[in-house]
Amino acid sequence: ARALYTAARPNSAALHEKAVAVMPGGNTRSVLAYGPFPTAMTRGEDCRLWDLDGREYLDLCGEYTAGLFGHSEPRIHDALHAVLKRGTNLAAVGEGEVKLAELLCGRFPSLQKVRFTNSGTEANLMAQTAARAFTSRRTCMVFRGGYHGGVLTFPLAGPSPATLPLPFVMANYNDAADATKVARDNASDLAAIIIEPMLGGGGCIPARPDFLQTLRDLADETGALLVFDEVMTSRMSGGGVQQRLGITPDLTALGKYIAGGMSFGAFGGRDDVMALFDAKLPHAGTFNNNVLSMAAGKVAMGEIFTPEAAEKLFTRGESLRARLNEVGKGLPFGFTGMGSMMTVHFRDPLPEAPYAASAEEESLRELFFFDMMAAGIYLARRGMVALSLPVADSDFDRFVAAVGEFVEARRELLQ
Numbered sequence: 001a002r003a004l005y006t007a008a009r010p011n012s013a014a015l016h017e018k019a020v021a022v023m024p025g026g027n028t029r030s031v032l033a034y035g036p037f038p039t040a041m042t043r044g045e046d047c048r049l050w051d052l053d054g055r056e057y058l059d060l061c062g063e064y065t066a067g068l069f070g071h072s073e074p075r076i077h078d079a080l081h082a083v084l085k086r087g088t089n090l091a092a093v094g095e096g097e098v099k100l101a102e103l104l105c106g107r108f109p110s111l112q113k114v115r116f117t118n119s120g121t122e123a124n125l126m127a128q129t130a131a132r133a134f135t136s137r138r139t140c141m142v143f144r145g146g147y148h149g150g151v152l153t154f155p156l157a158g159p160s161p162a163t164l165p166l167p168f169v170m171a172n173y174n175d176a177a178d179a180t181k182v183a184r185d186n187a188s189d190l191a192a193i194i195i196e197p198m199l200g201g202g203g204c205i206p207a208r209p210d211f212l213q214t215l216r217d218l219a220d221e222t223g224a225l226l227v228f229d230e231v232m233t234s235r236m237s238g239g240g241v242q243q244r245l246g247i248t249p250d251l252t253a254l255g256k257y258i259a260g261g262m263s264f265g266a267f268g269g270r271d272d273v274m275a276l277f278d279a280k281l282p283h284a285g286t287f288n289n290n291v292l293s294m295a296a297g298k299v300a301m302g303e304i305f306t307p308e309a310a311e312k313l314f315t316r317g318e319s320l321r322a323r324l325n326e327v328g329k330g331l332p333f334g335f336t337g338m339g340s341m342m343t344v345h346f347r348d349p350l351p352e353a354p355y356a357a358s359a360e361e362e363s364l365r366e367l368f369f370f371d372m373m374a375a376g377i378y379l380a381r382r383g384m385v386a387l388s389l390p391v392a393d394s395d396f397d398r399f400v401a402a403v404g405e406f407v408e409a410r411r412e413l414l415q
C-alpha cells in the first residue's frame with residue numbers, strides 16, 4: 001500500500017524534497033507530516049480536492065474541522081471579495097467584529113462576552129490566562145490525551161514540562177474519581193479545569209455527560225474556572241456541546257470553521273471574568289479583528305451554519321457513523337465520535353477513553369489511510385473524518401462502500 005502510494009505521487013514526492021531543505025520535517029503543520037511524504041494538494045472545490053499529480057479526492061478531512069463550508073462556498077467568497085475591495089486591514093475597529101461577536105454571544109450559552117484571536121491555540125492560552133488572573137492562582141488541570149494547540153499538547157505519556165507555557169496537573173479523561181482526586185489535591189492553586197467535551201485529535205472520544213458534570217461541580221467546589229475547549233466541537237449544535245448537554249462552562253475557546261475557513265480563534269465567557277480585559281489584562285494582537293475573518297465569519301455563522309444547519313449536520317453524521325459501524329460489526333474495527341466528526345479504531349469494544357495504541361493498531365491505521373487514498377478518499381492521516389456541508393449522501397455511500405472493501409480485503413489482518 002505504501003509503495004502504491006509513493007508510485008502514484010511523484011510530484012508530491014519532489015515537492016517534499018524541496019520542502020525539507022527549508023522547513024524542518026518539510027512543513028509548518030506537524031499534523032501533515034507523515035511518511036513517506038505528505039500528499040500536496042493544489043485545488044479544491046466543494047468537497048473535492050486535486051493533488052499535485054492530478055488525482056481527485058473526496059475531501060472527508062474537512063481541514064481538520066476548519067473546512068466546514070467546503071472550498072468554494074459562494075456567499076463566503078462574495079463576502080471576502082467585498083472586503084478586499086475596501087482595502088484589507090485598516091488598523092481600526094469595524095462593524096464586522098461587532099456583528100460576529102453578537103452572533104457568537106447569541107449562540108453559545110457560556111458566552112456573555114467574547115474576544116477574537118488568530119488561532120485556537122491563542123484562544124486557549126488567553127482563556128487560561130484569564131482564569132489565572134481572575135482566580136489569582138497558577139495551575140491548570142488538563143486531561144491525558146487532550147490537545148489545546150501546538151504548545152498545549154498532552155500526550156498519554158505526558159508532555160515535557162520544559163515545553164509547556166503554564167504549570168499544569170494532569171488527570172485521566174472520563175475518569176471522575178481521578179479528576180476528583182487531582183482537583184482536590186491541587187484545590188488551593190487551581191485556576192482552571194480545561195477540557196475538550198470530545199477529544200478531537202485524541203481520537204474523537206466523547207466525554208461522558210456525567211463526567212463533564214463532575215468537572216462542573218469540582219470547579220464550583222474548588223473555585224477554579226471550567227473551560228471548554230470547543231475549538232472542534234462547537235459544530236455539534238447551534239451552541240456547541242455545552243448547549244447539547246446543558247452544561248455551561250465559565251469560559252469557552254472557539255476556532256476552526258467559525259470564520260468560514262479564514263484563520264480564527266475566540267475565547268469568552270462570564271462577564272465578570274472577561275471584564276478583566278477592559279482595563280487590567282492586555283490582549284493586543286495585530287490580526288485579532290482581521291477584516292477577512294470577521295466578514296467571512298459573519299456570513300458563515302449568520303447565514304449558512306445556522307442552528308438548524310448544525311442540527312442537520314449532526315444528525316447526518318450520527319447516521320453515517322452508525323452505517324460505518326455496521327460494516328465492521330463483530331470485528332475490531334469501528335468509528336467513535338459525535339455528529340459530523342469520527343475516528344477509526346482497531347479494537348472491540350470501541351474505546352471510551354484515550355489509550356496507547358499497539359504497533360499493530362498503528363500499522364492498521366496506516367494501511368487504512370493508504371487504502372482510502374488509493375480509493376480517492378482524503379481523510380486525516382490518523383483516520384479522522386470531519387464532514388463538511390457539501391458532502392452529499394451519495395458521498396456517504398461511496399465512503400461506506402470503500403470502508404466495506406477495506407474490511408473485506410484486510411479481513412485476515414483485522415481478525
Ligand code: PMP
Nearest residue numbers: 119120121147148149200231232
Ligand atoms: N483545541 C483543539 C481542540 C483543537 O483541535 C485545535 C486544533 N486542532 C486547537 C485547539 C488549536 O487550534 P489552532 O490550530 O487554530 O491553533
